[in-house]
Amino acid sequence: MEYLEFELPIKELEEQFEKACAIGAESDVDVTDTCKQIEKKLNETKKEIYKNLTAWQRVQLSRHPSRPYTLDYINAICGDSFLELHGDRNVKDDKAMIGGLGKIGDQSFMFIGQQKGYNTKTRQYRNFGMANPEGYRKALRLMKSAEKFNIPVVCFIDTPGAYPGLEAEERGQGEAIARNIMEMTRLKVPIIVVIIGEGASGGALGIGVGDKVLMLENAWYSVISPENCSSILWRSWEQKEIAAEALKLTAKDSVKLKVVDEIVKEPLGGAHSNREKTFEAVRDKILSSLDEMKNLSPEELVEKRMDKYANMGVFKG
Numbered sequence: 001m002e003y004l005e006f007e008l009p010i011k012e013l014e015e016q017f018e019k020a021c022a023i024g025a026e027s028d029v030d031v032t033d034t035c036k037q038i039e040k041k042l043n044e045t046k047k048e049i050y051k052n053l054t055a056w057q058r059v060q061l062s063r064h065p066s067r068p069y070t071l072d073y074i075n076a077i078c079g080d081s082f083l084e085l086h087g088d089r090n091v092k093d094d095k096a097m098i099g100g101l102g103k104i105g106d107q108s109f110m111f112i113g114q115q116k117g118y119n120t121k122t123r124q125y126r127n128f129g130m131a132n133p134e135g136y137r138k139a140l141r142l143m144k145s146a147e148k149f150n151i152p153v154v155c156f157i158d159t160p161g162a163y164p165g166l167e168a169e170e171r172g173q174g175e176a177i178a179r180n181i182m183e184m185t186r187l188k189v190p191i192i193v194v195i196i197g198e199g200a201s202g203g204a205l206g207i208g209v210g211d212k213v214l215m216l217e218n219a220w221y222s223v224i225s226p227e228n229c230s231s232i233l234w235r236s237w238e239q240k241e242i243a244a245e246a247l248k249l250t251a252k253d254s255v256k257l258k259v260v261d262e263i264v265k266e267p268l269g270g271a272h273s274n275r276e277k278t279f280e281a282v283r284d285k286i287l288s289s290l291d292e293m294k295n296l297s298p299e300e301l302v303e304k305r306m307d308k309y310a311n312m313g314v315f316k317g
Helices: 005-026 032-051 055-062 070-081 120-125 133-148 166-170 173-185 201-205 226-233 237-246 251-256 275-293 298-310
Strands: 097-104 107-114 153-159 191-200 212-216 220-222 262-264
Touching: 005 032, 005 055, 055 191, 055 220, 055 226, 055 237, 070 097, 070 107, 070 153, 070 191, 070 275, 097 133, 097 275, 107 133, 107 275, 133 153, 133 173, 153 201, 166 173, 173 201, 173 298, 191 201, 191 275, 212 251, 212 275, 220 251, 226 237, 251 262, 262 275
Parallel strands: 107 153, 153 191, 191 212, 191 220, 212 262
Antiparallel strands: 097 107
């Protein structure tokens, strides 16, 4: 288990608890009361720390190396029913953007999302979750297939941004993202978006237009990352904590600003501390969100979606 800097008091108490239990197991000394006291203090410390997280600490949690990624959610939710589909039928198959058909119960879905790697090798293979234009074009191809067969779309967002390399710009990164945004506003099937980790910039928006946008409690959603914002404004990364607060990028802020519809609660300690509970919560939210839209005609669905995004940022003096 890896611990972040602000989680060190938890680490110390967990080590104490393990040592006390080990002493009890190896000898005749009764350590039941000691273990109970440590456990009680551990739970209180956890509640205290996770109740008062700063924006920057939530950004750190969203990047936790043990945090589940898109394929973890899909495999947990769909089991063996997931069939991955590849390629944009134009350039190549982008490994940073995955998609395919899967079932939750008897209901089929088209799942799309950015996928990060677990170690150095897979991170390079997945390009750190930063999709190229062909990734967004693959996503659009899959969405159009879903529309053709009247299958709802679920998008998982977890990216530090679209790939900013020269070759991505040469192949039309901006155009690919802009086209996806346009096409998603008028797709004639329900779109459910779940921000599971990092939701940065146009890279997130390229698959982020939905009838229902859900966001995990410790995810973040912003036009720029705190580090990059700090480097532009202060010419260094040192002010990233101030930038994180100013950007209003937390789930609570996003709901308040009406760019996100609902927060999905995470287990105490973050999504990685109890994966099964997190997967279950996301699965239930996807099904309940679809339930809300099942009686809408395609025309009503598109109209509501367009109105939702047209009303964003409207200011009445």
